[in-house]
Amino acid sequence: MKIYLDGKFVDESEAKVSVFDHGLLYGDGVFEGIRLYGGNVFRLDEHLERLEHSAKALMLAIPLNRAELSAATCETCRVNGLSDAYIRLVVTRGVGDLGLAPWLCPKPTLFIIASRISLYPQEHYDNGLAIVTVPTRRISPAALPPTVKSLNYLNNILGKIEARQFGALEAIMLNDQGYVAECTADNIFAIHKGAIMTPAASQGALKGITRGAVFDIAAELGVPIREADMTRYDIWCADECFLTGTGAEIVPVSKLDGRLIGDGRPGTITRDIMKAFRRRVLVEGTRI
């Protein structure tokens, strides 16, 4: 596998960053997870815009402009002969000394990995996924805006560890007010009487690219969709529930905290959205 690292393609065995890189020392950096479907990179421009916004929030200067980032991403897929892949684009603060000071890191590190993806096991797409609510709260926007897709994932990792302890693959994280924010690596949606609701970014949700695609699909299908303040009650008592993420795509939820959602089977609106999403990923996107 060839990795794009600071302007060059290097073999994965040579793709190394320094122990003095602040991405490693402090989690000082940003990233994107992107998908390549049948030779098309899904919503590449939106991913790059989110990367730029994340970097701007951290006052981190990305070494490449949008067109150059786009070209490097596509080239990484091409040199590895991939037509379906998971792409990880990472920009770190770069090498510095052992102090926090980002201004002492002269050159950001940029690397792009294009590799295989492992989704949830197929049975969960067919039958739904049982999720739980974990005690760890989503980081407050007052501490670090959750809209920044940074290399600091410890908050979500604690949530993921707790989910596993409860025997679940994914979990709801509440915000510090007790409202539903999102899952550890996925956005969440509930459907009541034919209308879809999802937490707003202001409640601690990442502005997911897949989430954005669901808004477009709902408009196409004529299904009402809105952002709302949601408690767990809104999910326990929903007719349908599903999660979205670049890795997960769209996965139906069958149970939350031991309570069946609806009749416990993936609902019709969820299945329609899953089908529409499958169609879109093959036709939308940037040809590599």
Ligand code: PXG
């Ligand atoms: N919330 C969080 C906290 C995320 O990390 C999403 C929502 C969904 O956003 P997108 O833009 O992907 O629809 C994410 C995305 C991984 C992995 O390796 C995680 C994500 C994406 C891709 C891979 O676990 N998280």
